[in-house]
Amino acid sequence: MVSEGGDKTGSYGKIAKTESVSIVSAAISCDAEFLQYMSSLKWEGYVHSIFDRTVNLHSRTNDEFYTIANRQVDNAPNTLITDRDGFANQGLAVGDRVYVEHDRLYVGKAFVLTLRDVRVWRSKLPSYPDDEGNLRSNAAAAASFIEIYGKGSGIKRTSERANAMDQEMGRLLTERSNGLLRALSMGEASLASHYAIQLMGLGPGLTPSGDDFLVGLFAVINLADGPLQPFRPMCEQVAAASADRSNPISGMALKKAAAGQVRESIGDFMHHMIHGSKTEVIRSLSRVLDIGSTSGTDIALGLVKGLKLSLDKKWEV
Known part of the structure; x- marks a missing residue:
């Protein structure tokens, strides 16, 4: 019997001696x-x-x-x-x-x-700072850079959406991402989970825009000593729902981000946002924006909007 992987031995034991690697x-x-x-x-x-x-x-x-x-x-x-x-x-x-x-x-x-x-x-995220001054300044600079150089057609709105379907996709991405951020700002974990699950699988590509945005946001939620730490269980709940709403590759990225594990360029950007200069922030942000087609922009928006939410702490008022 030939297995799914192409092994002609009839089992997954030792490989047949006739096979060779070029x-x-x-x-x-x-x-x-x-x-x-x-x-x-x-x-x-x-x-x-x-x-x-x-x-x-x-x-x-x-x-x-x-x-x-x-x-x-x-x-x-x-x-x-x-x-x-x-x-x-x-x-x-x-x-x-x-x-x-x-x-x-x-x-x-x-x-x-x-x-x-x-x-x-090993994936590593920095701890949230005791002094937020540098982060606040860098968050504003990063948001401005994304507005100018980020790629549209995902979470970032653009006036160049080609057809009615793209326009509707953009509307849903905006509505659900804003609803998620608003729910987090009110400390409503259950409502936030609802909007996050509705974002999954939304958008084109192997890793849809909604998933990419969540990856960035989940990274912020997982910052040690960060204001959004109480929402970690929500991340795990949302990631567990990805099997039914997104593709396996994107779902695995969500699962890892929910546990605070993200790619190196994201970790570097977060480190520079908290500890670095504006020059370092823009350099590392450019690396994030280069991920995929619009994936980098969607991830970066999740990161920056999550950090601005952390700085506002509206749910604690």
Whole structure:
């Protein structure tokens, strides 16, 4: 029997000796939890989707989704960065078996990644500051930069929406994101959860605009000692609902953000917002805005609006 992953041995034990891998590449860095799973368990799964800069994997070991990325992508939860330039037209196919054996990650018959000298990366968010002066100034600068340089058609409204469907999508994104922020400002966790769940899956792309906005907002909620910390249970509740409302890749990003785990560029931006100069803020914000098509702008808006909400603390009045 041929398995979903293409293994002709009839099981997921040892790979048939007739299989071969054409390219050997090095893993540069890897999320700590992903690496631990690969090191301590007989990790295996299959290729879920293939893009030029990334390959998404579905693990049969723990039913989570993981990403192999090229050297241009920043570190992120459940992600392994390689020295490869790209993955399109490299002999990979959806359903190819992926497994770990002897410090190597085998990806179909296309290539194998050596894990022995990989650098371990851990997602880290800063703590909320005791003195909010620098954050307040940087939040205003970041909001202005997004208004000028952020990409429209997602959470950021634009007058260039091409058709009635896009206009309606924009209206819903604005209505639900504003409703979420308003509910948080009143301390209404249940109402906030309602609006957040309604945002999930809303918008085009592999990671819809509503999901991206939530990723940014969840990062702020998870700042240690931050004013929004009481809403952490809401994040977990919303992420748990993503299986029915969004795609698996976006849902995994939401799940990780709900636990305070976000990609490196987001963590760097948050650090500079709290501790850095305006120059550092704009430099790191530009990296966030470069994520995907409109994803970076949607994430950045979730971050900045969440930080401004933290500064206002209206629910405590």
